[in-house]
Amino acid sequence: xxxxxxxxxxxxxxxxxxxxxxxxPSNREVxxxxxxxxxxxxxxxxxxxxxxxxxxxWPRMSGVERAAVLRKMGDEIAARISEIxxxxxxxxxxxxxxxxxxxxxxxxxxxxxxxxxxRFDQEAEQKVELGMEGFSSKAVKEPVGVAGAIxxxxxxxxxAAWKVAPALAAGCTVVLKPSELTPVSALxxxxxxxxxxxxxxxxxxxxxxxxxxxxxxxEHPLVDKLAFTGSVPTGSRIMAMAAxxxxxxxxxxxxxxxxxxxxDTPIEDAVEWILFGIFWNQGEVCSATSRVxxxxxxxxxxxERLVAEAQKIRIGxxxxxxxLLGPLVSPVQHEKVLNWIETGKKEARLVTGGxxxxxxxxxxxxxxxxxxxxxxxxxIWTEEIFGPVVCVKTFRTEEEAIRLANNTRFGLAAAVxxxxxxxxxxxxxxxxxxIVWINCSQPTFTEAPWGGYKQSGLGRELGEWxxxxxxxxxxxxxxxxxxxxxxxLKE
Numbered sequence: 184x185x186x187x188x189x190x191x192x193x194x195x196x197x198x199x200x201x202x203x204x205x206x207x208p209s210n211r212e213v214x215x216x217x218x219x220x221x222x223x224x225x226x227x228x229x230x231x232x233x234x235x236x237x238x239x240x241w242p243r244m245s246g247v248e249r250a251a252v253l254r255k256m257g258d259e260i261a262a263r264i265s266e267i268x269x270x271x272x273x274x275x276x277x278x279x280x281x282x283x284x285x286x287x288x289x290x291x292x293x294x295x296x297x298x299x300x301x302r303f304d305q306e307a308e309q310k311v312e313l314g315m316e317g318f319s320s321k322a323v324k325e326p327v328g329v330a331g332a333i334x335x336x337x338x339x340x341x342x343a344a345w346k347v348a349p350a351l352a353a354g355c356t357v358v359l360k361p362s363e364l365t366p367v368s369a370l371x372x373x374x375x376x377x378x379x380x381x382x383x384x385x386x387x388x389x390x391x392x393x394x395x396x397x398x399x400x401x402e403h404p405l406v407d408k409l410a411f412t413g414s415v416p417t418g419s420r421i422m423a424m425a426a427x428x429x430x431x432x433x434x435x436x437x438x439x440x441x442x443x444x445x446x447d448t449p450i451e452d453a454v455e456w457i458l459f460g461i462f463w464n465q466g467e468v469c470s471a472t473s474r475v476x477x478x479x480x481x482x483x484x485x486x487e488r489l490v491a492e493a494q495k496i497r498i499g500x501x502x503x504x505x506x507l508l509g510p511l512v513s514p515v516q517h518e519k520v521l522n523w524i525e526t527g528k529k530e531a532r533l534v535t536g537g538x539x540x541x542x543x544x545x546x547x548x549x550x551x552x553x554x555x556x557x558x559x560x561x562x563i564w565t566e567e568i569f570g571p572v573v574c575v576k577t578f579r580t581e582e583e584a585i586r587l588a589n590n591t592r593f594g595l596a597a598a599v600x601x602x603x604x605x606x607x608x609x610x611x612x613x614x615x616x617x618i619v620w621i622n623c624s625q626p627t628f629t630e631a632p633w634g635g636y637k638q639s640g641l642g643r644e645l646g647e648w649x650x651x652x653x654x655x656x657x658x659x660x661x662x663x664x665x666x667x668x669x670x671x672l673k674e
Contacts, residue, residue, distance in 0.1 A: 184270065188218050188390055189373030191231035192383025198223035203392075205367060208276040208510040208517075208547040209500045215274075217366050220391030222399035225358070228387035232329045232356040233405045235384030242326050242354040246303030253300060253352060255379035256372075257293030260286060260340075267340060267368055272501035274365045275339060276510040276547065277464055279501050285341045288629070292344040295629045299650050300352040311658070320660040326354035327431055327655050328407030331400045333421070334369070335413045336362035336512050337467040343369045345633075345644050346410045347386065353653035355408070356385045360397050364513050366390040393417070404428055408653060411435070412469070414567075415638050422641075433642030433652045435469065435634055437567040438595030441588035442472035442624055443578075443610060445601035446481035452622070453477075453600055454489050457573065460598065460624030462496060462551050465511055466571040469639075470596035472624045474564060476584050479577040486555065486575070490535045493551045498540045510547040511570060517547035520570030523563060527554050530561040531574065559590065567593070581606065585613045594636030598624040617643070 186202070187194040197218035205215040218224075236242055241249070260267065267289075268282035275282075303324075311320040332346035343359060350357045361369035369388055376386045389396050401409060401424045408431040411421050418436045425432045442460055444453050460472035477485055501509040511517045524537050536552030549571055557564045557574040564574050578584040588597055597614040600622050601607045611619045617635040620626065627633065627645075634643035642652055662668070 184215050184367050185370035185373070186215070186217055187370075188220055188224060188228075189370065189386070189388040190224070190228045191387065192377060194373060197221070197391075198227070203363065205274060205365075206513060207273050208512055208514075209273075210546055211514055215367055217370065217390045220389040220396040222395070224389050224391070225360075225396055225399040225403060228358045228389050229329060229331075229400070229403045229405050231384040231387055232358050235382060236326070236329055236356040239356075239382050239384060241351075241356065241382050241385045244354070246300045246307075246352075249303075249352060249354065250297040250300040252376075252379045252381050253293050253297035253348060256375050256381070257290045257297065259375050259378065260293065261290035264290070267371065269502070270368050270371075271339060271365075272509070274367045275336065275512055277501055278506045278509050281464060282501065285338055289341045289344045292341070292629050293348045296348040296352040296650065299349075299647065303352070317663045317666045318660055319663075320658060323657045323659055324654045325657055327653050328355060329405060330355045330357050330408040330410060330653060331360070331403070331406045332357055333360045333397050333400065333409070333411045333413070334362060336364040337464060337469070339365040340368040340372070342412055343372060345412075345649065347372065349644075349649040350408075350410075350653045351381070351385065353650055355653045358387045358389065358400060358406070360389050360391070360400050363390065363392050398424070401425060402427070407431060409433075410644075410652065418640065433634075433644065434640040435644060436595070436638060436640040437593060438469045438471070438635065438639055439474055439565065439567050439591050439593045440470055440472045440596040440598070440616065441474045441476055441591075441614075442598040443476045443584045443588055443600070444478065444481070444485070445599075445603070445606065446478040447602040448481070448600040448622075449602075450481075450485055450488050453485055454492050456598070456600065456622075456624045457489055458492060458496070461573040462493070462508055462571050463625060465508055465549075467512060467516075467569050468625065469567075470618060470625060471569075472596070472598050473568065473573055474588075474591075475573055475575045476578050476587055477575060478584075479579050482577050486534070490553060493535055493553060496551050498543065498548055498550065500546075508548075508551060508571060511549060512547070514547055516569070517549065520549050520568060520572065523566075523568045523570070524549075524552055524572060527561070527563040527572070527574075530563055531555065531557040534575075536571075559587065565591065581610065585610060589613070589615045592638045595639035596620070596635070
């Protein structure tokens with residue numbers, strides 16, 4: 184595991200030489216130490232990225248050449264899935280099978296954007312039809328410049344790939360700042376990029392805390408573009424700081440996503456997707472369907488089965504066979520979630536869970552927790568908890584379900600389940616959310632756009648939309664010089 188930051192194609196010590204502890208949330212013990220990067224390190228990294236963009240080969244290479252590097256990066260990640268997944272388990276706490284999914288997806292993201300880079304040369308210019316003779320015009324896509332990427336701790340390497348891969352595919356250079364809670368796997372990207380042939384300075388990785396490294400990256404005048412995934416308060420601060428230089432900005436922020444279940448949904452299907460929608464990845468998922476709306480006449484039978492199945496979920500260390508729920512990412516997050524549960528006990532009816540599993544008190548574990556009869560004004564209904572806690576309400580009509588689903592300041596995701604696909608599609612169209620699932624919850628595909636409405640963010644990641652995040656569009660218009668213009672010079 185790397186213990187240095189990565190600047191201008193080399194692993195180097197941080198300017199201060201200070202290190203900080205990385206905690207294994209299964210036992211709250213230190214398992215690694217990484218550099219505490221600061222503003223001086225950020226400045227070195229940004230200037231390296233600036234040189235690489237302004238004078239280096241990467242933005243001037245063909246899309247096919249950039250694709251070859253990205254594909255090699257994806258190939259190495261794919262060859263090291265087991266190794267990197269185990270780092271993610273120790274760093275983040277998630278069960279190994281889920282960590283394996285993440286690293287498989289990470290390799291796939293690099294391969295996908297390699298394919299888009301390969302097509303870039305043919306698609307970078309588009310003819311524009313004009314209504315005036317003598318002029319020809321085209322729209323040209325170009326890389327935006329130096330991109331600063333700040334990523335969260337819930338999917339450490341995958342979230343890095345969501346930003347690094349499309350930025351590099353577009354021809355940008357990148358300064359990556361991973362979460363201080365889960366920095367270890369992101370540091371591996373430096374060596375992977377170097378071995379794949381990425382020119383020095385095109386990818387720089389600085390570990391550190393938000394105030395010491397994240398804020399200087401956000402405010403640096405040589406950064407052209409910022410991409411952030413995380414909480415609404417932090418996103419709001421980044422947006423304000425970016426406004427000083429009018430930086431290009433994309434934000435993927437919080438959520439409090441609804442899952443609407445109509446009575447014609449088979450109970451087994453409903454239970455499967457409710458459980459996966461909130462307890463996958465310990466509920467530490469921005470799009471988690473943490474507000475479940477059940478049609479009133481199906482409530483009793485569905486809740487009985489839901490509680491029974493939730494109580495069967497195996498909790499434990501992510502490397503143990505059969506574990507579906509690992510520890511939360513850190514002691515701080517653990518305490519936050521437990522405090523939310525205590526608040527919930529005063530606002531609604533606790534059906535199951537709500538505490539630390541017996542025998543696992545030494546780690547950051549929380550039982551799968553279900554609240555029912557949750558008032559619409561309850562804070563556990565309106566605020567993002569980011570843990571294995573689900574709130575359940577009933578509805579009587581389709582109109583009421585839509586109103587309850589949309590009554591939130593968030594708009595990242597929403598889901599609906601019904602055997603009546605006409606109704607499901609009607610409800611899906613009515614959701615005010617950027618991601619909508621029908622008869623499922625949480626599947627995410629590299630090819631499809633990802634992002635939210637309202638306070639859930641700005642812009643879209645993944646798919647061609649993710650590539651467009653890192654592109655500027657330039658108009659180039661040409662006048663036929665053999666024609667007279669006639670404003671000043673007359674025949």
